[in-house]
Amino acid sequence: MIRPASCPICRKPVAAPAEGVPHWFPFCSERCRQVDLLRWSQGKYAIVEPLTPERLAEEAEKTDDGEE
Ligand SMILES: [Zn+2]
Known part of the structure; x- marks a missing residue:
């Protein structure tokens, strides 16, 4: 069976x-x-790490430093 191929x-x-x-x-x-x-x-290289709710909370904690 021969199928015509085309360049992707x-x-x-x-x-x-x-x-x-x-x-x-x-x-x-x-x-x-x-x-x-x-x-x-x-x-x-374009694949970006997905942001999970846990990760967002982690980031928020980090930037929350010193605030009282
Ligand atoms: Zn080609």
């Missing part, structure tokens, strides 16, 4: 390799592979 980055159709698989597969090129890697690493 630029949506360009990617020809199924006749023999062997290029190391950038399933992207259309090494460049698009790099773009994908970059997006992943940026996504990772």
